[in-house]
Amino acid sequence: xxxxxxxxxxxxxxxxxxxxxxxxxxxxxxxxxxxxxxxxxxxxxxxxxxxxxxxxxxxxxxxxxxxxxxxxxxxxxxxxxxxxxxxxxxxxxxxxxxxxxxxxxxxxxxxxxxxxxxxxxxxxxxxxxxxxxxxxxxxxxxxxxxxxxxxxxxxxxxxxxxxxxxxxxxxxxxxxxxxxxxxxxxxxxxxxxxxxxxxxxxxxxxxxxxxxxxxxxxxxxxxxxxxxxxxxxxxxxxxxxxxxxxxxxxxxxxxxxxxxxxxxxxxxxxxxxxxxxxxxxxxxxxxxxxxxxxxxxxxxx
Amino acid sequence: xxxxxxxxxxxxxxxxxxxxxxxxxxxxxxxxxxxxxxxxxxxxxxxxxxxxxxxxxxxxxxxxxxxxxxxxxxxxxxxxxxxxxxxxxxxxxxxxxxxxxxxxxxxxxxxxxxxxxxxxxxxxxxxxxxxxxxxxxxxxxxxxxxxxxxxxxxxxxxxxxxxxxxxxxxxxxxxxxxxxxxxxxxxxxxxxxxxxxxxxxxxxxxxxxxxxxxxxxxxxxxxxxxxxxxxxxxxxxxxxxxxxxxxxxxxxxxxxxxxxxxxxxxxxxxxxxxxxxxxxxxxxxxxxxxxxxxxxxxxxx
Numbered sequence: 306x307x308x309x310x311x312x313x314x315x316x317x318x319x320x321x322x323x324x325x326x327x328x329x330x331x332x333x334x335x336x337x338x339x340x341x342x343x344x345x346x347x348x349x350x351x352x353x354x355x356x357x358x359x360x361x362x363x364x365x366x367x368x369x370x371x372x373x374x375x376x377x378x379x380x381x382x383x384x385x386x387x388x389x390x391x392x393x394x395x396x397x398x399x400x401x402x403x404x405x406x407x408x409x410x411x412x413x414x415x416x417x418x419x420x421x422x423x424x425x426x427x428x429x430x431x432x433x434x435x436x437x438x439x440x441x442x443x444x445x446x447x448x449x450x451x452x453x454x455x456x457x458x459x460x461x462x463x464x465x466x467x468x469x470x471x472x473x474x475x476x477x478x479x480x481x482x483x484x485x486x487x488x489x490x491x492x493x494x495x496x497x498x499x500x501x502x503x504x505x506x507x508x509x510x511x512x513x514x515x516x517x518x519x520x521x522x523x524x525x526x527x528x529x530x531x532x533x534x535x536x537x538x539x540x541x542x543x544x545x546x547x548x549x550x551x552x553x554x555x556x557x558x559x560x561x562x563x564x565x566x567x568x569x570x571x572x573x574x575x576x577x578x579x580x581x582x583x584x585x586x587x588x589x590x591x592x593x594x595x596x597x598x599x600x601x602x603x604x605x606x
Numbered sequence: 607x608x609x610x611x612x613x614x615x616x617x618x619x620x621x622x623x624x625x626x627x628x629x630x631x632x633x634x635x636x637x638x639x640x641x642x643x644x645x646x647x648x649x650x651x652x653x654x655x656x657x658x659x660x661x662x663x664x665x666x667x668x669x670x671x672x673x674x675x676x677x678x679x680x681x682x683x684x685x686x687x688x689x690x691x692x693x694x695x696x697x698x699x700x701x702x703x704x705x706x707x708x709x710x711x712x713x714x715x716x717x718x719x720x721x722x723x724x725x726x727x728x729x730x731x732x733x734x735x736x737x738x739x740x741x742x743x744x745x746x747x748x749x750x751x752x753x754x755x756x757x758x759x760x761x762x763x764x765x766x767x768x769x770x771x772x773x774x775x776x777x778x779x780x781x782x783x784x785x786x787x788x789x790x791x792x793x794x795x796x797x798x799x800x801x802x803x804x805x806x807x808x809x810x811x812x813x814x815x816x817x818x819x820x821x822x823x824x825x826x827x828x829x830x831x832x833x834x835x836x837x838x839x840x841x842x843x844x845x846x847x848x849x850x851x852x853x854x855x856x857x858x859x860x861x862x863x864x865x866x867x868x869x870x871x872x873x874x875x876x877x878x879x880x881x882x883x884x885x886x887x888x889x890x891x892x893x894x895x896x897x898x899x900x901x902x903x904x905x906x907x
Contacts, residue, residue: 490832511812526825563907606864
């Protein structure tokens with residue numbers, strides 16, 4: 306089934322204990338699409354300014370990523386982000402941010418994308434996520450990401466969004482903040498009460514948890530990676546692997562959700578092994594499938 | 607096969623966001639034995655003073671725990687500990703500690719225990735752990751726990767101990783400290799180089815990881831508990847379920863280690879649901895087996 310992503314394209318500068326990557330390609334829709342394209346064609350929606358040094362057609366060459374929804378906004382500038390990771394690679398600091406196009410009106414979803422069945426709304430203001438979603442006619446499964454600033458400052462909009470989506474993908478800290486409870490099982494249950502039928506809580510190097518309305522649960526550790534160079538994009542790659550697999554399978558029963566989360570985990574494990582997109586562009590679907598089997602092996606008893 | 611535990615018996619006062627438990631029974635060998643006794647007979651070694659208000663024979667009534675190794679040291683006093691857990695239930699503070707018998711010579715292992723095949727050396731000074739171990743003739747599988755203060759202050763003794771045991775069970779923070787590396791896979795590999803053939807790293811609410819010399823790995827999330835009242839004793843209950851299952855199975859191949867870690871995880875999940883030993887004393891082996899099946903269900907894909 307068709308898969309649409311809306312999200313950012315960024316010029317990132319990232320510093321980790323393993324080095325610095327200056328002005329490299331980043332952004333949620335870029336990581337998402339790269340990961341999802343291993344599974345299914347992707348319809349890409351995002352905005353850049355004319356200053357963007359990256360040719361996305363070249364970046365995605367040989368992958369089934371439709372860039373009809375890529376808008377170059379002549380009067381604007383591309384989103385820029387500079388961040389540093391501390392020694393433990395879990396905490397990161399934003400050193401500098403220039404929203405540029407992200408502070409403007411959202412892009413238009415092209416007419417030929419309006420029948421998209423699977424939709425991922427990457428993190429942005431929930432009001433914009435709603436506007437983007439309204440441009441899709443009758444999606445089968447909609448997932449969204451959000452972050453702490455929207456929970457704090459745009460909670461009403463976020464609650465409206467939660468009533469319009471099927472699945473929220475969120476960090477542990479954000480889940481606790483949104484649900485106002487520390488225990489993650491309880492937090493997931495409270496978020497399910499807000500609207501979505503599926504909540505996925507990402508716990509960084511501790512893996513992820515899926516809770517579905519009705520009580521079904523799944524818990525998966527992170528892939529045991531001994532090399533972590535740059536965690537940037539891990540969450541969006543996770544979402545890309547997750548949604549990519551679901552769109553390919555064309556179903557969202559609980560067994561499919563579990564498999565999808567395992568593929569998301571694997572996609573993220575490749576992303577963090579190198580800077581920018583290098584961890585994903587250097588591998589094939591066979592590498593993903595092989596690591597999926599390893600993940601099964603090291604978690605089953 | 608026979609299972610011996612050496613460890614502490616404590617008079618604990620514990621404060622958590624859910625209440626206070628004043629002068630309740632605690633201690634590593636007590637939690638360990640209670641958990642292990644669901645699987646196999648336990649040979650108990652520990653010391654109390656005449657001030658101990660608990661009748662351990664009554665505490666373990668109906669369970670196959672041999673108290674021949676319980677020493678009441680007339681001139682001494684029982685170990686006392688007072689601690690508080692913060693809201694997130696992961697960080698705890700020691701408010702007060704009285705080592706008493708634990709600061710003295712270790713107990714004697716009774717002659718009839720000397721042929722023990724499985725041995726668990728609960729946390730204490732590594733020199734004392736070595737002395738205790740030397741009293742056992744030819745054990746088949748020895749596991750030990752340790753903590754930050756011994757890594758910092760008694761590293762030489764600890765390294766000697768590591769060369770005499772098969773399995774180290776350790777917290778994530780302690781593993782990082784001992785191996786002097788942040789990544790837990792690398793930390794486990796460095797610890798394996800120090801002597802044991804198996805390292806189990808406990809990550810609290812994020813579960814645990816098993817690494818065996820030769821590259822075998824297993825990762826298991828914690829049981830998804832929505833009720834956590836008092837985490838005290840979780841680690842020792844984990845070790846009890848783990849060693850109890852292994853001694854019952856009489857083997858330590860990697861599949862058995864995986865199953866044992868799952869039973870340890872389940873035992874710990876019951877312990878943390880209530881204060882002191884109430885979470886373990888209120889259940890039956892059927893409850894453990896049923897939760898073991900649930901754990902399998904929520905982790906397999």
